[in-house]
Amino acid sequence: MKSALIIGGGFGGLITGALLAHEGLRVRVLEKNHNIGGGLQSFTRQGVYYETGMHILGGFSEGGSVRRIFEYLGIMDQLRIERCDMDCMDEVTYLSTGDNYRLPQGREAFTEALCRYFPDESEGITRYLQACYDLTEEVGIFYLRPSETVFAIHSDRFMQPADEFIADFITDPRLRDLLAYMNPMYGGVPGHTPAYIHSLINVLYISGQYHFRGRSQHMAELLSSVIYEHGGEVLTNQAVSAINIVDKQVESVQTVSGSTFRADYYVSTIHLKALFPLLPAGALPRAYINRLTEAPVTYSAFILYLAFKPESFPYINHTGYIQDDYGQIWNHNEYDAATWPRGLMYLTPPTENQGPYAVRMTINCIMSYDQVKRWEKTSIGHRGADYEAWKREQAERIIDKLERVFPDIRQCIKNYTTASPLTIRDYYASPQGALYGYSKDGLDPARTLISPVTRIRNLLLSGQCVNLHGICGVPLTAINTAECIFGLNTIVNKINDYCNK
Numbered sequence: 207m208k209s210a211l212i213i214g215g216g217f218g219g220l221i222t223g224a225l226l227a228h229e230g231l232r233v234r235v236l237e238k239n240h241n242i243g244g245g246l247q248s249f250t251r252q253g254v255y256y257e258t259g260m261h262i263l264g265g266f267s268e269g270g271s272v273r274r275i276f277e278y279l280g281i282m283d284q285l286r287i288e289r290c291d292m293d294c295m296d297e298v299t300y301l302s303t304g305d306n307y308r309l310p311q312g313r314e315a316f317t318e319a320l321c322r323y324f325p326d327e328s329e330g331i332t333r334y335l336q337a338c339y340d341l342t343e344e345v346g347i348f349y350l351r352p353s354e355t356v357f358a359i360h361s362d363r364f365m366q367p368a369d370e371f372i373a374d375f376i377t378d379p380r381l382r383d384l385l386a387y388m389n390p391m392y393g394g395v396p397g398h399t400p401a402y403i404h405s406l407i408n409v410l411y412i413s414g415q416y417h418f419r420g421r422s423q424h425m426a427e428l429l430s431s432v433i434y435e436h437g438g439e440v441l442t443n444q445a446v447s448a449i450n451i452v453d454k455q456v457e458s459v460q461t462v463s464g465s466t467f468r469a470d471y472y473v474s475t476i477h478l479k480a481l482f483p484l485l486p487a488g489a490l491p492r493a494y495i496n497r498l499t500e501a502p503v504t505y506s507a508f509i510l511y512l513a514f515k516p517e518s519f520p521y522i523n524h525t526g527y528i529q530d531d532y533g534q535i536w537n538h539n540e541y542d543a544a545t546w547p548r549g550l551m552y553l554t555p556p557t558e559n560q561g562p563y564a565v566r567m568t569i570n571c572i573m574s575y576d577q578v579k580r581w582e583k584t585s586i587g588h589r590g591a592d593y594e595a596w597k598r599e600q601a602e603r604i605i606d607k608l609e610r611v612f613p614d615i616r617q618c619i620k621n622y623t624t625a626s627p628l629t630i631r632d633y634y635a636s637p638q639g640a641l642y643g644y645s646k647d648g649l650d651p652a653r654t655l656i657s658p659v660t661r662i663r664n665l666l667l668s669g670q671c672v673n674l675h676g677i678c679g680v681p682l683t684a685i686n687t688a689e690c691i692f693g694l695n696t697i698v699n700k701i702n703d704y705c706n707k
């Protein structure tokens with residue numbers, strides 16, 4: 207029985223580990239934190255639990271790729287997720303004009319709603335959505351199709367900057383802005399983020415949007431249970447501090463606690479900027495390290511977690527986006543002390559047995575790392591009174607903005623807690639608190655092109671830095687990584703065979 211050691215017990219490490227264990231490897235996952243999960247971790251404050259990262263899920267509709275992977279792993283029926291309202295998965299409100307858009311799930315309903323709001327743009331809307339779906343067809347793995355070639359040739363639109371892609375179909379600047387409302391879900395940068403990323407994320411959620419029912423942590427625990435079931439283990443408080451290389455192969459890894467672990471294969475799922483310092487000099491080509499050390503990462507966020515007084519605030523079964531005005535969706539990370547946050551995303555995550563009232567609300571506001579740079583040398587729990595005061599100020603600004611849509615919300619709040627880009631940086635070891643790994647650039651795609659294989663023969667890569675991030679991107683990369691060991695299309699074919707039975 208061959209073995210695999212996985213560095214990082216976040217979503218990428220656990221799902222790659224689960225796939226490898228399912229294929230017969232003895233898997234051991236090493237996680238630096240006290241809890242597994244990374245972006246799936248939940249935490250509790252004053253008796254209320256919250257999700258640290260992932261909230262909005264896609265790919266779980268009947269036949270969806272993520273659903274099929276979870277079915278193949280045998281854990282789909284235990285997963286607790288809730289589909290958002292079919293007639294409104296996302297509600298987008300512009301404060302400047304009071305415009306409010308309620309966008310349903312499903313391609314047809316989504317198209318019809320947009321055409322109702324912007325009848326003069328109907329033809330462009332239909333063509334734009336067709337173009338989005340066409341781009342997703344170029345990414346076979348998105349639909350769990352076996353690859354026919356190792357390198358795919360793409361259309362010109364594939365790498366076109368997403369904002370320009372939208373503008374090619376749509377004339378009305380308000381609609382151009384609205385069609386980019388999911389930007390905070392992929393960290394898009396105008397003139398750079400490729401249209402294929404915009405399309406994959408939009409199509410993923412239009413096809414069906416879900417939230418966790420209860421703690422996101424339970425997804426991590428289900429994946430961990432697959433690893434245990436196949437004889438593996440997931441160890442916490444095991445921060446990898448060094449990777450030892452002998453004869454161009456990993457020989458062992460060491461952890462801060464002083465333990466040494468050995469395996470046949472090693473898979474790193476941590477950010478590459480966090481991986482490089484663990485390797486001895488010369489283990490990887492200097493040009494590779496320089497390229498990926500200098501490549502930009504996506505922006506970060508400030509997160510406000512509200513706990514509500516009992517039966518005070520209604521449960522809302524969709525995600526909401528509040529924007530100050532049109533024309534700002536691509537620039538939310540540009541901080542302006544007077545106007546921040548220019549936009550926010552909120553949801554009331556479903557909690558077990560909650561009834562018609564919400565227990566909690568999570569509000570994500572894009573924020574650049576520069577805003578917390580002055581505290582970057584501090585660590586969790588020791589950042590000082592000025593940092594705490596600054597966080598309270600940001601929280602109050604967010605509540606002020608929420609009051610513009612929910613006038614009574616302040617009276618409903620029992621207490622709140624916050625997370626800043628530094629929290630994200632330190633919990634996940636994510637450089638600059640980046641939400642989604644590297645920032646992809648359609649004008650310079652080679653800069654962040656990362657293969658799951660490395661020049662170190664038995665060291666593979668997985669996790670959100672390799673391809674796409676999130677609930678769909680990370681599992682698809684996990685398949686790619688696992689297939690580096692078992693052979694191209696082996697796992698995709700097995701998943702399809704299993705699910706077609």
Ligand SMILES: Cc1cc2nc3c(=O)[nH]c(=O)nc-3n(C[C@H](O)[C@H](O)[C@H](O)COP(=O)(O)OP(=O)(O)OC[C@H]3O[C@@H](n4cnc5c(N)ncnc54)[C@H](O)[C@@H]3O)c2cc1C
Pocket residue numbers: 213214215216217218219236237238239242243244245246258259260261262263444445446447475476477480507509630633634635636640641642668669670671675676677678680
């Ligand atoms: C605030 C936030 C909100 C998000 N919202 C969504 C959403 O709604 N929907 C969505 O699809 N995606 C969302 N994402 C993205 C999603 O969470 C990530 O794409 C996903 O978690 C990435 O998985 P990963 O394994 O690559 O990284 P992570 O989940 O971050 O896991 C990396 C793990 O490695 C561990 N680690 C780091 N260094 C070491 C070391 N030296 N030794 C051992 N372990 C180490 C970390 O502690 C961590 O547990 C969100 C992310 C954030 C931060």
